[in-house]
Amino acid sequence: QVQLVESGGGLVQAGGSLRLSCATSGRTFTVYGMAIAWFRQPPGREREFVAATSWSGSRTYYADSVKGRFTISRDNAKNTVYLQMSSLKPEDTAVYYCAGRPDTTNNYYTPTYDYWGQGTQVTVSS
Numbered sequence: 001q002v003q004l005v006e007s008g009g010g011l012v013q014a015g016g017s018l019r020l021s022c023a024t025s026g027r028t029f030t031v032y033g034m035a036i037a038w039f040r041q042p043p044g045r046e047r048e049f050v051a052a053t054s055w056s057g058s059r060t061y062y063a064d065s066v067k068g069r070f071t072i073s074r075d076n077a078k079n080t081v082y083l084q085m086s087s088l089k090p091e092d093t094a095v096y097y098c099a100g101r102p103d104t105t106n107n108y109y110t111p112t113y114d115y116w117g118q119g120t121q122v123t124v125s126s
Helices: 028-032
Strands: 002-007 010-013 018-026 034-041 048-053 060-062 070-075 080-085 094-102 120-125
Touching: 002 094, 018 034, 018 094, 018 120, 034 070, 034 080, 048 070, 048 080, 060 070, 080 094
Parallel strands: 010 120
Antiparallel strands: 002 018, 018 080, 034 048, 034 094, 048 060, 070 080, 094 120
């Protein structure tokens, strides 16, 4: 079993920055070989893809809406994945979830992940 725990959410003004963390735990080899993604669910809307990283961190993927503003990275020694968010906009307001699955396919964009965290709220005020 794998557990994912998000942290770092909060209230920030438009134009500000936040860094989200996703701490993973479980069977070491499983966590190490996992692709990790961030999704978000804005109020009243469906969950949407934000960013993803391959197990090694050598490949990253972003939604067009966050490209150039958000950066996903991972520190496998710490079993943690980060989402650095800059130039935040009110439309970035959402509950942010991290998700993981074995890195065995190239489909990083759809929410077909095996493990999910509980989510962390990000609110961007105008």
